[in-house]
Amino acid sequence: MNHYETVFILNPVLSDVQIEETVKKFEDFLIKNDAKMVSKENWGLKKLAYPIQHKKSGFYHLFEFAAPGEVIAPYEQEFRRDERIMRFLTVKLDKHAIEWAEKRRTRQKAKA
Secondary structure, eight states: OEEEEEEEEEOTTOOHHHHHHHHHHHHHHHHHTTOEEEEEEEEEEEEEEEEETTEEEEEEEEEEEEEOGGGHHHHHHHHHHOTTEEEEEEEEOOHHHHHHHHHHHHHHHHHO
């Protein structure tokens, strides 16, 4: 199992319920395909660096998970099919990135 991190941006015109449904949809997809969720974060509404689909902001979410490599292609295909997703990026984490993500999570918990 490899470690991955996905950041995705949801359309800012969605309601809270629609955002929760979308996030749950992708989390369920991963769990159904034998992935283990390590962390998920809601970064909230943020201003975009440049307009996407004539929108100047979007709701950012981060998933960190461990999954078999063959899950990623269908997972990303789901992102492409969902009109509520404006952008997404999935990266495979190496050992240094995994350590950094762990430190970041502990800092976040210390703040809260």
